[in-house]
Amino acid sequence: ALHIEPRDYQQAALDAWIDHNRRGSVVLPTGSGKTFLGLQAIADAGVSALVVTPTIDLMNQWHATLTNAFGDQLTEPVGVLGGGSHNVTAITVTTYDSAYRYINEYGDQFGLLVVDEEHHLPAPTYQQIPEMTIAPYRLGLTATYERPDGKHELLEDLLGPVVYREDVDELAGEYLSEYETLHMSVELTSEERSEYDEEYQLYRDYVDSHEFDLWKEDGYAEFLKRTSYDPEGRRALIAKQRAERIARTASKKLDTLDTLIKRHHDDRAIIFTANNDFAYEISQEFIVPCITHQTKTDERTEILERFRSGEYSMLVTSQVLDEGIDVPAANVGIIL
Secondary structure, eight states, X not given: OOOOOOOHHHHHHHHHHHHTTTEEEEEOOTTSOHHHHHHHHHHHHOSOEEEEESSHHHHHHHHHHHHHHHTTTOSSXXXXXXXXXXXXXXXXXEEHHHHHHHHHHHTTXXXXXXXXXXXXXXXXXXXXXXXXXOOSEEEEEESOOOOTTXXXXXXXXXXXXXXXXXXXXXXXXXXXXXXXXXXXXXXXXXXXXXXXXXXXXXXXHHHHHHTOOTTSTTHHHHHHHHHTTOXXXXXXXXXXXXXXXXXXTXXXXXXXXXXXXXXXXXXXXXEEESSHHHHHHHHHHHTOOEEOTTSOHHHHHHHHHHXXXXXXXXXXXXXXXXXXXXXXXXXXXXXX
């Protein structure tokens, strides 16, 4: 029902997917319309479809889009499996966790499997979703295909090869905003530096004395396994986490943030942090609304709506708005 002309690259991506027997992955940057490509694939395949998403927010977002696109053509509503709903129909959207839980029950009911943010799929439990689905047609969507652990190589067997890819710089200007990235460094205070060095050295000494090769795929897993029964290993893991926290929440970042907030008081800005505590600290310090995974859906919707309308000019978040969620237009992103 959405009479929208696909952009050139969306049509090229769909054609490439069709040419590969409707199997494969499409890698497109955030904001380029991967969801619309998914709708095109469902319409083209003309078979029952299961859409898998990483979060309940994304599931709800997909459900609304699928309903707008196909609601009038379907004899029953778009199904939802997850977040308290258990309604499986010809077009159903679910989360990774719910799909893993129920795939043995419903894996024989779909001809097309669409996996959003597919870089999550190589996790051992999630791999079972495509393995236990009979769907001959498969489409993976992501902006970040490569994983640090190299396990993205599994995606070719699970979903098919990468059939189309566009980088953000290729779409900037015509389809995505031109952007500029500025890196700003801050110093640790003497107390932070002293504690950081002490904790990090404790971690490094343990790793070096046991000859873990952390660059190998199973090296870090071996380290984690050892921490479960070795008290010194456990202390080393805690030391690593403490050192990371010091670096992530360095106090002088707040001084720099203060300067940036004053400089961009007329802009629409989103502040990204690595953990909830830091997000709440910034929220209280600068009186900025905050969204974390703990924020209730109604409150999150209201905050985003006020940000969209301009009532709020800034908001702070911790790794919630950085994947797939439709975020209102902002012209400044501050990543701490």
